[in-house]
Amino acid sequence: EAQVTQNPRYLITVTGKKLTVTCSQNMNHEYMSWYRQDPGLGLRQIYYSMNVEATDKGDVPEGYKVSRKEKRNFPLILESPSPNQTSLYFCASSSDSTNQPQHFGDGTRLSIL
């Protein structure tokens, strides 16, 4: 079954404590991206990756890092989380160069206290 898997699904943590949200896809997709979803704002793209070792900033990259060492994995790293990063996060992947995400994970709800 085609899947994008995110972990953890829920996390409550404190300001400044580094965390990583993992994302893995089993479809051999080249394109992967991270979004955050906030009420009234829709989804905003944080980072995206066109292939291994190829990443670029989206619209709201501040405070986040990503890496793409393997095709299937695209972790999102918050080096020093702050309360304004409390949000619902989605990872997505695509094989399609028409630039749209095809498959989404089920989301990770982060609360930064």
Added chain:
Amino acid sequence: AQSVTQLDSQVPVFEEAPVELRCNYSSSVSVYLFWYVQYPNQGLQLLLKYLSGSTLVKGINGFEAEFNKSQTSFHLRKPSVHISDTAEYFCAVSARTGGFKTIFGAGTRLFVKA
């Protein structure tokens, strides 16, 4: 740069009635257009997309959308909704060139009443 405006934050409608969810976009370059649906506690699913060709695009679950270049709109329609269509719907746009960047609207919550 692109932007997307979904004109209604909430749309209540009775079961079996028709519905239209409105989306306008702005862009200085040619774009692709998409609609996604998000059910509670789930990720987004692609409903339909406009890449080129016919301006009327049919998607899954009986939805369709019409691309209107002169009005820069991409409204989503369904002739008869079901309770199970209750969800949040997102319009999105991406430039035909310029990497894998997609801009989403703020979403429209469709609430279908019995």
